[in-house]
Ligand SMILES: Nc1ncnc2c1ncn2[C@@H]1O[C@H](COP(=O)(O)OP(=O)(O)OP(=O)(O)O)[C@@H](O)[C@H]1O
């Protein structure tokens with residue numbers, strides 16, 4: 001089970017469908033300030049189910065959809081897909097690839113899709129569980145956040161370890 | 166009036182008397198992690214009168230004195246000097262150079278010296294005032310602190326501007 | 331008293347806009363008065379619109395964008411209430427190559443009227459120094475200062 | 482339940498010490514149980530002694546030292562509870578040249594068992610990527626992704 005690619009469309013600064021193919025090892029993302037690198041991180045957090053807008057650098061849900069530029073109108077929907085390789089059959093589906101998509105409309109309608117069909121959050125979470133994608137916020141270290149783990153109080157470190165145990 | 170040099174002795178990792186001559190323009194300080202660069206910043210904050218130990222990355226006053234290493238014993242006193250050039254006679258003293266020193270002993274005795282003679286905090290502050298060294302925390306941006314000014318609440322920005330006005 | 335505040339605010343805003351223009355090619359910046367229920371000024375907020383983008387809350391900016399906006403505001407304050415020296419500790423940490431150059435150019439300009447002590451790991455910023463000091467720890471736990479010649 | 486916690490804690494500590502040793506040449510690290518008034522475990526704190534220095538509160542460490550200790554702890558957690566992929570956004574910002582190399586070597590080792598997505602401005606870290614993507618904004622406000630070849 002590995003993450004093959006991420007597709008981002010309409011989310012923050014990703015206006016056209018953007019596909020990022022991932023290495024089985026290290027994939028580096030570089031570029032100028034403000035280009036959209038951390039927006040990719042936000043996109044992955046979001047498709048994994050993050051609901052806290054502060055962690056997505058947004059004040060309200062509609063901040064996640066492309067809000068327009070000098071040359072383009074705002075978009076009406078944001079979509080982020082994770083394409084998981086399932087050739088080892090560790091996920092509870094028969095397909096060699098499993099596509100999880102989260103979509104959010106400016107009307108505030110929100111949907112999850114599994115291999116193209118609408119799915120409940122419960123079903124989506126069972127796939128994440130089988131993929132060992134737990135407490136995703138542990139495996140994602142946001143920009144400027146690396147020191148946070150040190151500065152957290154001993155109680156917080158204990159509860160982190162409790163969740164792991 | 167300009168800052169000619171800083172002398173640090175016994176403060177944090179500065180075991181031997183260390184003099185840093187300053188350019189009238191830009192002085193760059195470089196070196197490996199943990200070498201002592203930010204400790205120089207703490208030293209200047211401290212000699213300017215900083216009392217909040219959190220801003221000096223210390224939990225108690227004695228944290229400011231060299232606490233010993235594998236090869237050396239702890240020291241008993243910390244001293245930081247600012248040597249101000251007064252050839253333009255803008256400071257309330259007749260000497261071409263004015264030396265302000267702050268000393269702190271492990272016994273918790275604390276003294277200020279002006280051109281080598283013990284001086285009251287009031288006298289020291291009048292020299293800083295004449296030197297336009299106000300609200301020093303504005304002119305010193307600590308490591309990792311550049312974003313703080315943005316994230317401060319509007320009330321805090323207003324009170325900052327009040328103090329400047 | 332209110333007049334002092336207004337004059338100072340105008341001065342900071344003017345300088346904030348001027349530094350903002352140097353940092354971003356385009357876009358707008360301003361200082362906004364936040365009123366309380368009586369119409370008095372309760373707070374001041376920074377308003378920025380990045381070139382080609384819409385006005386957004388400061389929280390939505392990228393790491394490097396936040397650094398540049400913060401530096402523009404700080405330098406504006408330095409202009410309005412000058413100090414003989416400033417100390418900047420690794421303020422360039424989040425900047426890309428081009429923005430490090432912009433920061434360095436602004437530093438050189440402002441250093442004509444004031445002293446700057448700049449701590450950095452960045453090779454480009456190091457070049458801006460008239461004096462360069464290396465701090466090392468030859469002996470464990472003990473800082474040593476070495477004066478370095480710029481090549 | 483308590484046994485689960487103890488086993489997990491031991492595992493994290495062992496890995497924390499092993500990563501700590503890779504990052505610092507020497508010194509000691511451990512995880513300390515902080516008891517409450519009943520003697521129960523109320524919290525866990527990281528104890529580190531840097532080579533040649535005395536044990537100090539984490540707050541007194543330098544910027545780069547804090548990053549290395551935080552990374553050692555995080556990687557220890559990754560080892561004990563593996564995830565298929567990890568995302569690190571500019572975690573190398575405070576590191577000097579030598580520590581960026583150390584970080585990169587650890588990354589390469591850990592990437593044998595898991596995927597890493599690493600955002601960086603650092604040229605040394607960029608070399609570690611098997612795949613390299615450049616994100617640019619040719620058109621204002623719109624991100625564009627370009628696949629870059631490593632030379
Ligand atoms: N909904 C949205 N619509 C349009 N633009 C957006 C939206 N949300 C965020 N942005 C823009 O995205 C930019 C931030 O991008 P991001 O944080 O990914 O940059 P980055 O590449 O990580 O840069 P840095 O190197 O400075 O960290 C900001 O300029 C912000 O205005």
Ligand SMILES: Nc1ncnc2c1ncn2[C@@H]1O[C@H](COP(=O)(O)OP(=O)(O)OP(=O)(O)O)[C@@H](O)[C@H]1O
Nearest residue numbers: 177198199200201202203204230231232543544545
């Ligand atoms: N009183 C003290 N006695 C001895 N060592 C001390 C004392 N106070 C702080 N230190 C040590 O000083 C070091 C921190 O130095 P400093 O913050 O100046 O590093 P730096 O050069 O700024 O590094 P970085 O590039 O990582 O920011 C720490 O390792 C700390 O243990």
Ligand SMILES: [Mg+2]
Nearest residue numbers: 038143392393
């Ligand atoms: Mg970023």
Ligand SMILES: [Mg+2]
Nearest residue numbers: 203308543544
């Ligand atoms: Mg430092």
